[in-house]
Amino acid sequence: MKRISIDPITRLEGHGKIDIFLDEQGEVANAYLQIPELRGFEQFCVGRPAEDMPNLTARICGVCPEAHHMAATKALDALFHVDPPPAAKKLRELFYSIFYATDHTTHFYALGGPDFVVGPTAPPAERNILGVVAKVGMDVAKHVLKMRHDGHALIQMIGGRRVHPNWGLPGGVSRGINEEQRKEIEARGREAVEFAKFSLKIFDDIVLKNSDYVKLITGDVYVHKTYNMGMVDAQNRTNFYDGKIRVTSPSGKEHAKYDCSQYREYVAERVEPWSYLKFPYLKKIGWKGFVDGEDSGIYKATPLSRCNVADGMATPQADAAYKRMYETLGGKPINHTLATHWARLVELLYAAERWVELATDSEITSKEYRTLPTKTPTDGVGCVEAPRGTLTHHYTTDERGILTKVNLIVGTTNNNAPICMSVKKAAQGLIHKGKVSEGLLNMVEMAFRAYDPCFGCATHSLPGQMPLEVTLRDPQGEVVERLSQYTV
Amino acid sequence: MSNDNFEPKIVGFLCNWCSYRAADLAGSARIKYPPNVRIIRVMCSGRVDPTFVFKALSQGADGVMVAGCHPGECHYIEQNYKTIRRYAMLKHTLKAMGVEDDRVQLVWASAAEGQRLADAIEKLVADVKRLGPLHWPANWRENGERVKALEEIVKEHEEAMEVPA
Amino acid sequence: MSGKPKGKLAIYWAASCGGCEISILAIDEKILDVANAFDIVMWPCATDGKVHDVEKMPDGSIDVCLFNGGIRTSEQEYMAQLMRRKSNVLVAFGSCACDGCIPGLGNMNTRREMFDTVYQEGSSTTPENPKDVRPQQETKVSEGTLHLPMFYDTLKTLDQTVEVDYYLPGCPPEAENIWKAVTAIVEGKLPPKGSVIGVNTTVCDECKRKRSEKKIKKFYRTWEIIPDEETCLLEQGLLCCGIATRAGCGALCPQVNSPCIGCHGANDGVADYGARLMSAVASVIDSNDPEEVERIIDEGIPDPIGSFYRFSLASSMLRRKKKAAN
Ligand code: SF4
Ligand code: SF4
Ligand code: SF4
Ligand code: FES
Numbered sequence: 001m002k003r004i005s006i007d008p009i010t011r012l013e014g015h016g017k018i019d020i021f022l023d024e025q026g027e028v029a030n031a032y033l034q035i036p037e038l039r040g041f042e043q044f045c046v047g048r049p050a051e052d053m054p055n056l057t058a059r060i061c062g063v064c065p066e067a068h069h070m071a072a073t074k075a076l077d078a079l080f081h082v083d084p085p086p087a088a089k090k091l092r093e094l095f096y097s098i099f100y101a102t103d104h105t106t107h108f109y110a111l112g113g114p115d116f117v118v119g120p121t122a123p124p125a126e127r128n129i130l131g132v133v134a135k136v137g138m139d140v141a142k143h144v145l146k147m148r149h150d151g152h153a154l155i156q157m158i159g160g161r162r163v164h165p166n167w168g169l170p171g172g173v174s175r176g177i178n179e180e181q182r183k184e185i186e187a188r189g190r191e192a193v194e195f196a197k198f199s200l201k202i203f204d205d206i207v208l209k210n211s212d213y214v215k216l217i218t219g220d221v222y223v224h225k226t227y228n229m230g231m232v233d234a235q236n237r238t239n240f241y242d243g244k245i246r247v248t249s250p251s252g253k254e255h256a257k258y259d260c261s262q263y264r265e266y267v268a269e270r271v272e273p274w275s276y277l278k279f280p281y282l283k284k285i286g287w288k289g290f291v292d293g294e295d296s297g298i299y300k301a302t303p304l305s306r307c308n309v310a311d312g313m314a315t316p317q318a319d320a321a322y323k324r325m326y327e328t329l330g331g332k333p334i335n336h337t338l339a340t341h342w343a344r345l346v347e348l349l350y351a352a353e354r355w356v357e358l359a360t361d362s363e364i365t366s367k368e369y370r371t372l373p374t375k376t377p378t379d380g381v382g383c384v385e386a387p388r389g390t391l392t393h394h395y396t397t398d399e400r401g402i403l404t405k406v407n408l409i410v411g412t413t414n415n416n417a418p419i420c421m422s423v424k425k426a427a428q429g430l431i432h433k434g435k436v437s438e439g440l441l442n443m444v445e446m447a448f449r450a451y452d453p454c455f456g457c458a459t460h461s462l463p464g465q466m467p468l469e470v471t472l473r474d475p476q477g478e479v480v481e482r483l484s485q486y487t488v
Numbered sequence: 489m490s491n492d493n494f495e496p497k498i499v500g501f502l503c504n505w506c507s508y509r510a511a512d513l514a515g516s517a518r519i520k521y522p523p524n525v526r527i528i529r530v531m532c533s534g535r536v537d538p539t540f541v542f543k544a545l546s547q548g549a550d551g552v553m554v555a556g557c558h559p560g561e562c563h564y565i566e567q568n569y570k571t572i573r574r575y576a577m578l579k580h581t582l583k584a585m586g587v588e589d590d591r592v593q594l595v596w597a598s599a600a601e602g603q604r605l606a607d608a609i610e611k612l613v614a615d616v617k618r619l620g621p622l623h624w625p626a627n628w629r630e631n632g633e634r635v636k637a638l639e640e641i642v643k644e645h646e647e648a649m650e651v652p653a
Numbered sequence: 654m655s656g657k658p659k660g661k662l663a664i665y666w667a668a669s670c671g672g673c674e675i676s677i678l679a680i681d682e683k684i685l686d687v688a689n690a691f692d693i694v695m696w697p698c699a700t701d702g703k704v705h706d707v708e709k710m711p712d713g714s715i716d717v718c719l720f721n722g723g724i725r726t727s728e729q730e731y732m733a734q735l736m737r738r739k740s741n742v743l744v745a746f747g748s749c750a751c752d753g754c755i756p757g758l759g760n761m762n763t764r765r766e767m768f769d770t771v772y773q774e775g776s777s778t779t780p781e782n783p784k785d786v787r788p789q790q791e792t793k794v795s796e797g798t799l800h801l802p803m804f805y806d807t808l809k810t811l812d813q814t815v816e817v818d819y820y821l822p823g824c825p826p827e828a829e830n831i832w833k834a835v836t837a838i839v840e841g842k843l844p845p846k847g848s849v850i851g852v853n854t855t856v857c858d859e860c861k862r863k864r865s866e867k868k869i870k871k872f873y874r875t876w877e878i879i880p881d882e883e884t885c886l887l888e889q890g891l892l893c894c895g896i897a898t899r900a901g902c903g904a905l906c907p908q909v910n911s912p913c914i915g916c917h918g919a920n921d922g923v924a925d926y927g928a929r930l931m932s933a934v935a936s937v938i939d940s941n942d943p944e945e946v947e948r949i950i951d952e953g954i955p956d957p958i959g960s961f962y963r964f965s966l967a968s969s970m971l972r973r974k975k976k977a978a979n
Contacts (some may be wrong), residue, residue, distance in 0.1 A: 021796035029796045039668060040767040044759040049958040050877050055914055056963075060753040062672020062825065100655040144669065147680055152744045160909035161902075162679055163825050164916075167909055175910040271772045274792040274799040278772070303883070370879055401874070402955055542970035559941070569920030572809040574945045581931060581957040586814035628760075628807045628972045640727070 026434025030272060031424035033416075041072055045406045048395050050079055050377060053406075054168040057393065060341055060410065065164045065388035066099040066155065068393075070241070073168030075382030075393040080170040080262065080373035080401070087366035088172035093241040094185070094358040095167075096384070100152025100351035101192050101417040102346050103387045104303075108199060114250055117206050136202060147195055149189045157181060164318035165444035172370030186359040193317070200345050207342075208328065218297045218329065222337040224425075225250035226284055226292045226418055230306030231385045232257075236352065237314040238306050240385040246309040247282065249294055252333040254284070260383035263392050267409065268297075279417045282407055289422050298421070301414035303343040303388030308333040313346065315353035316392050321346045337422060377401040387450045496550035496616040500525040500609070501536045505563040507555035507597040507605055514602035521606035522613040525553065532556065533647030538578045541592060545624050551616035555595040555605065590615035591622065660716035660839075662691035663707070664746075665736050667729035668756055668808065669722030673747040676825035677719075680832050680969035691716070692838050704732075707739055715740040717838055718823075721747045723967060724809040728802035737815035742838070744850075748824035750811040750916050751849075752926070753967020760966050760973035763806045763957060806976070810968045819847040824916035824964060827902050835840070844879055849899070853921050856913045859905035864888065868939035872953025875912065886912045887937065892953075892960055897923075897930035915964050925970045927961035934961075 023029040024383045054072040058065035075086060084092075109435045143268055152162045158177060159165030167174050207213045216222075232246045233239040247255040247266065256266050264334060269278040270287050281297035288296040295328055299305075313319040319352070321339075325342050326332055334343075358364060396405035502508040508529045514521060530536055533556025539551050556577065562568040575594050582592055594614050597605040666674065673694075678684060686692075694715060695707055707715075718740035724730050724768045736792045737743055748754035759767065792799045811817050821834050837843055844850065857864075873890040881884055886893040886907060894915035895907065906913045919926035934954075940946050954960050962969055 017748075017932075019797075019799055025935060030794070032794070032799055040759045040762065040771065043762050043767040044756075045768040046770075047761065047956060048758070049874060049956050052914075052956075053957060056758075059670050059672070059824070062670040062798040063672075065672060068935040076876075078949075145681060149679075154907070158909075158912060162828070162904050163675050166914060174875075177883070273789045274794065274801065276801065276804070361803050372879065373876055399956055414948045418906075438734050510654045538931050539925045542928060546970040546972075569941040570936060571939050572941065572943050573946050576943065576950050577808055577931045577935040577957070580947075580950050580954065581961060584956070584974075588827070593959055624971065624975075627976050628809075630807065632803050635695065647871055 017410060018423055019288070020424075022376070022431065022434055024431065028424065028431050029427045031420070031427050033181050033420045033423055042406045042408055043163045046403050048403055050076060050401045051170065052397055052404055053393070053395065053403075055083065055164070055166055056163045058406070059322050060408075062163055063073075063105065064099075064386050064388065066096065066159070067384055067391050067445070069159070069165050069168050069382045070096055071382045071386075071391045071393040073170070073173075073285040073382065074242075074384065075395050076168070076170035078380030078382055079377045079395050079397060080380070081375040081378075082171035082371055082373040084172045085366075085368045085371055087176065087206075087363045088369045089242070090358050090361055090364055091158070091173055091176060091369060092168070094189050094355065094364065097153065097183075097351045097355040097358065098151055098154050098158075098189075100387060101355060102148055102155070102347055105144060105151075105195070105349065107145045107387070108341065108344055108348070109140075110206070117202065118214075135206070140198075140202075143195060147192065148278070150191075152187060154185055157184075161223075169370065170373050174370075176367060176369040177365055182359060182421075182467060187355065189355040189359050192355060193349070196345070196349035197317065199348060203342060203345055205330070212411065217338045218336055219338075219462065222422070222425075223335050224292050224300070224337055224418055224421060225294075225335050227255060227285070228305035228308040229301040229390050229414065230309040231298050231390060233314060233381065235314070236311040237319075238310040238315065238385075239311075240351070242384075245390060247299065248309045250292065250333070250335065251294070252308070255283070259336060261381040263381060263383070263394070263409070267392075269409070275411060275416075277416055279413055279420075281417065282447045290417060290419065290424070299414065300418045303347050304334060304338050304340040305389075306385060307343045307346060309324045313350045318346055318353055321349055386410075390401035483484050491550075493616055494621060495523050495550060496613060496621070498525045498551045498553060498609075498612060499535070499549045500527045500553040500555065500614065501530050501540060502527055502553075503563075503568075504531050505530050505554040505591040506557040506561070506599050507533075507595065509599035510555075510597045510602050511603040513599065514606045519582040520601050521608045521609045524613050525609055531568045532562060532564050534562065534564060536571065536574075538574065538581070541578060541582075545622065546577075548623070548625065550619075550622045551591045551593075551612055553593055553612055553636055555608070556596055558596045558598060561598065583616065588619050588624075591619060595634065597644060604608045655924065659689075659920075660691045661694045661714065662687070663694070663695040663715045663718040663736065663740065665695065665718060665720050665722075665732060667720070667722030667732060667750070668725040669747070669749050671722035673825040675751070675817070676747075676823075676828055677826035677831055680835075681828075683832055687835060690883055693817050696872045704735075707735060710739055712738045717742045717744065719744050719746040720811055721750050721825075723749045723753045724805075724811065724977045725756070725759070726802040726804055730809075730814055733811060733814045742818045742843075743811075743815070744819045744821055744834070745811040745899075746821050747826055748822060748916055749811045749814045751822050751968065752965040753808050753810050754964050756809050757810075757965070757967030758959065758963070760807050766806050766864055767804075788799060807973050808967050813967075813972075818846050819843065822849060822851060822899055822916075822918045823901065830901050849921065851899060851901045851917075854900040856900050856902065856904050856907075858901070860885075860895055860907050862886065862907055867937040868967055869894075869937045869949070870939050872950060873978070874953075880910060882910055886910075890953075892934065894930060896933045897926065918968075926965040927958075927969055929962045931957075936978045 018031060018033050020031045030384055041057060041060055045053065048056060054069045057068040057072045060068050073092070105150045137168055147426045155165065156162045159167040227247055227249055229247045230243060230245045232237050233243045236246065244257050245260055245263065247258045249255050266283055266305070268283040269280045271278055282296070284300055285295065285297035292298060307322060313322045325346060329339060368386065376399050379396045381392065383390060383392050392409040394407040395403055397403050502511060506617065511527060533554060536554050546551050556568045556571055557563065559568055559572065583589065595605065595608040597608065664674065664677070687869065716738045720733065720743060721734055722729070722731055745751045749756060761865045789801065821830065823830065825914045830851060837850060863883050865888065867888050869890055871890055872892055877892060878889065880891060887896065891912045893912035895908065895913040896920070898913055899914045899917040899920050901917050904913070909973060919929060923929045938946055940949065940951055966973070
C-alpha cells in the first residue's frame with residue numbers, strides 16, 4: 001500500500017500532518033489528519049486561581065486570544081454567580097466585535113481570498129496577498145493593513161495589549177473607556193462598515209460574476225452534509241458574544257437549542273490513538289465514524305454554520321447580505337464548504353455594524369463596569385463564538401476559587417472531524433490509479449482553508465503559500481515521489 | 489524505601505554573628521552533631537535569598553538549614569524579621585513544588601547556644617533520613633525512550649532526504 | 654538598511670501559541686524592510702515550511718533564526734537542534750522560548766497525569782473510552798502505521814536544549830521591541846552573546862502610578878476589590894509583578910487597571926524570577942509575627958507557583974514540581 005504524507009500542513013494548535021494511504025489499485029484507502037501536539041491546559045490550570053484563566057487560556061492561541069479571554073471571563077461570571085452591569089457586557093461585546101472584524105478581514109484578504117480573487121487556477125506563486133493586490137489595487141491592500149493595524153490598536157486601548165489582553169474579570173472588566181476613546185472607536189467603526197461593504201462588493205464582482213467560480217463553490221468535492229452549530233440571540237439571530245447554542249441538521253431542522261451550561265448533554269469527544277487532538281461529536285446522535293449525514297454526530301462550527309443555524313443577522317445591512325447569500329445559493333442550509341468565505345464576509349459586516357452600534361450606545365462610557373462577586377464560587381461554563389467555532393470553557397473550583405477541574409472545547413477542535421473528511425474527499429477526488437496530480441495540493445489546501453484552521457489566517461498575510469508538501473510512499477514505506485507547492 | 493545507609497547532604501546557611509559562632513562553640517565544646525551539614529557563612533540570615541535554597545536543592549542537597557539570631561537580636565536590627573517573611577514565602581512555594589516540609593528548616597540560635605544548634609542539626613538530619621534522598625535533578629530528566637523518539641525523527645527525515653529533488 | 658548583501662532569516666515555532674508571530678506582523682509595513690534586508694528561508698506559518706530544505710543547507714548558513722515556543726516533544730527538540738546547527742545567531746524569541754511561559758506551568762504535572770485528564774473515560778467530555786485509548790507514538794491502522802512525536806514529562810526552554818545567543822522577552826515581545834532587535838541585528842550593533850536584547854529596568858520604572866511606602870496587611874484577589882486608578886496596585890494589596898519584571902512594554906497592564914502578570918521575565922543577573930518576586934513581595938508585608946505573616950500569605954496567595962512563576966517555571970532553578978517516585 002502506498003502512503004502519502006503531507007507534513008507540515010498548517011497550524012491547528014500545533015503542526016498538522018496528513019497521511020494518505022492508497023490501496024493496491026492506487027485508489028485512496030484512507031486519509032488521516034494528525035495533530036502531533038498537546039499542551040495540557042486542562043491539566044495544568046488545575047490548582048491555579050480561577051481569576052487567572054482569562055490570562056492563562058489566552059496563551060492557547062495567539063491568533064484568537066480575545067476569544068479565549070472572553071470565554072474565560074464569561075465562565076468566571078457563571079462560576080462566581082455574578083451578573084456584570086450592562087455597561088460591562090456592552091464593553092465586552094464592543095471589544096469582541098472589533099476583534100471579529102479585524103480577524104475576518106485578515107482571513108478574507110490574506111488567506112481565503114486569494115483562492116477566489118486571484119483565481120483557483122492561477123499559478124501558486126500568484127495566489128497570495130500580492131496577487132490580490134495586483135488584482136484589486138494597492139489601495140485595497142493599504143486599507144487591509146490599516147484595518148488590521150487600527151483593530152489591534154483599539155484592542156490594546158481597551159484591553160491593555162495587542163496580543164493577550166489583561167482585562168476581563170468576573171463581574172465585569174478592569175477598566176472602562178472615556179469619551180475621547182469612544183470617539184476614536186466610533187470613527188474607526190464607521191470605516192470598518194464601509195470596508196465590509198466594499199469587501200462584499202469585491203466578492204460580488206470577482207467571484208459571483210464568474211460562473212467558473214460559482215461552479216467551484218457549488219461543486220461536489222467540497223460538499224459535506226453535516227450538522228451545524230452556532231450561537232444565536234433570543235430571535236435566533238447570530239451573536240458572537242452571548243446567547244444560546246443552536247444545532248441544526250444537514251437538512252436544516254433544529255436538532256437542539258441549549259444554554260451553554262448544558263453543553264455536556266449535547267457534545268462528547270472521541271479519542272483516537274493517532275492524534276493528540278480529540279474529535280467532538282453530537283452526543284445524542286452518536287459517533288458513527290468519519291461520515292456525514294443525519295445519522296452521524298459530526299458537526300461543523302464555522303461562519304457558514306453560524307449562518308445556517310440562524311434565522312438572520314441582527315443588523316440591517318448584514319441581514320440583507322445574509323438573505324442575498326441564501327437566495328443566490330439556493331436556500332438553507334448551505335452545505336458547500338467553500339461558501340464559508342462568503343459567510344465570513346456577511347459576518348464581517350455584522351461585526352462592523354455592531355461595533356458602531358455599541359460605540360454609540362449612551363451607556364458605553366459609564367463608570368459602572370464592574371460588579372464585585374459576593375457568592376462562593378462553584379462551577380461555571382462560558383461560551384462565545386470564536387471565529388473558528390463555538391468555544392466552551394468550563395471550570396470547577398473549591399470555595400476559595402482555586403480550580404479543581406477544567407474542560408475546554410476549542411473553536412477549531414469542533415471541526416477536527418469535518419476537516420479530516422474534507423481532506424479525504426479531496427484526496428479521493430484527485431488521486432486515481434496511484435497518480436497524484438499537482439492539483440491535489442491546491443484542492444486539499446482549499447478544503448482546508450475554508451475552515452480557517454486557526455493559524456492559517458492572520459499569519460498568512462505575508463507573500464507565500466501554505467506549506468504543503470506531499471510524499472508518496474510505496475507499500476514498503478519507500479518514498480516514490482515528492483511534490484511541493486513552492487517555487488520560492 | 490530503606491534509608492539505613494543514606495547519609496543526607498545538607499547545606500546550612502549560618503549567620504556570622506550567632507549560629508555560625510554557635511557551631512564553632514559546639515565544635516570546641518565537643519558537642520556531637522552529625523557531619524552531614526556543609527556550612528556556608530552568611531553575614532545575616534536576612535541575606536539568605538530564596539535563590540540560595542533553590543540552588544542548593546537543585547544541585548543535589550537533600551535538605552537545607554537557615555539559621556540566624558533570635559528575633560530582636562539581629563546585628564542589623566530589623567533584618568531577621570525580613571528573614572521571617574521571606575522564609576514563610578519560600579516554604580509556601582516549596583510546599584507547592586512538592587518539597588516535604590521537614591527538608592528545609594529555620595533555626596534561631598545565639599552565639600552561646602551551641603547545644604541548641606547541635607540539636608537542631610541532629611533533628612534535621614534525622615528528618616531528612618526519614619524522607620530519603622531528594623535527587624532533584626533526576627526530576628527533569630526524561631527516561632530512555634526520549635533518545636529513541638529523537639532517533640526515529642532523525643531517521644524519518646534522513647529517509648526523506650534521500651529523494652532526488 | 655540597504656546596500657548590504659541580503660542575509661538569511663529563519664523564523665520557527667515549537668510549543669507556542671502563534672502570538673509571537675502575530676507580534677512580528679504587528680511591525681506592519683516595516684515587515685517589508687525586513688524582507689528587503691533578509692531572504693526568509695523558513696517561516697512555516699507564513700511562507701515556506703520545508704524542513705528538508707533546511708536540512709540540506711550547510712551548517713551555519715542561516716544568519717539569524719528567531720525561535721519561539723518551548724520544547725515539549727521529540728520533534729521540537731529535533732528542530733531546535735537543527736536550527737541551532739544551521740544558524741549563526743539563534744534568538745530565543747518570546748517568553749515560551751526564554752522561560753517556558755504559561756505552557757511551562759505544565760511542569761507541575763507529568764505526561765501521564767495530562768493524558769489521564771484529557772483522554773480518560775469519564776473525564777471532561779469523553780464519556781466513552783472503554784478501551785482507554787491514549788495517543789500513541791505508533792499506531793497500526795489497517796492501511797499502515799501512523800507516528801506521533803513523543804510528549805515529554807517536562808517542558809524545557811530553548812537554552813536548556815541548545816546554546817542560545819540572544820533573548821527577546823515578552824509574551825509576546827512588543828512589536829516596537831522586535832523592531833529594535835531586528836535593527837540591532839541588521840546594523841550589527843548587538844550586545845555581548847548571551848544577553849537579553851532590551852532595557853534592564855523594571856516595569857515599575859515605566860509605570861505612572863503614584864507610589865508611597867508599601868505596607869500590606871492583606872493581599873487581595875483581583876475580583877475582591879476595585880482598585881483606584883491612580884495609585885500603585887501593589888500598595889492597594891494586588892499582587893503586581895511589576896516590581897520584579899523587566900521593563901520594555903511601557904507598563905501596559907497597570908494602564909488598564911490590571912496588575913502586571915510578569916510576562917517580560919527577570920532582569921539581568923537574576924537567576925530565578927520567582928525567587929526575586931517572592932522576596933520583593935515578602936518585604937512589603939507589614940508584620941513581624943511569624944504566625945500573622947503565614948496567615949497573610951496563605952490567605953492572599955493561595956497559588957504561589959501560579960503567582961510567582963506564571964511565565965518562568967520551566968526556567969526556574971527547580972524547573973518543575975517533584976515527580977512522585979515511579
Ligand atoms: S511567548 Fe506568549 S505569545 Fe509567544 S508563543 Fe509563547 S504564549 Fe504565545
Ligand atoms: S507595583 Fe505595579 S502598579 Fe505599582 S508601580 Fe510597580 S508596576 Fe506600577
Ligand atoms: S505590564 Fe507586565 S504582564 Fe503586562 S505587558 Fe508589561 S511585562 Fe507583560
Ligand atoms: S545578624 Fe544574625 S540574623 Fe541578622
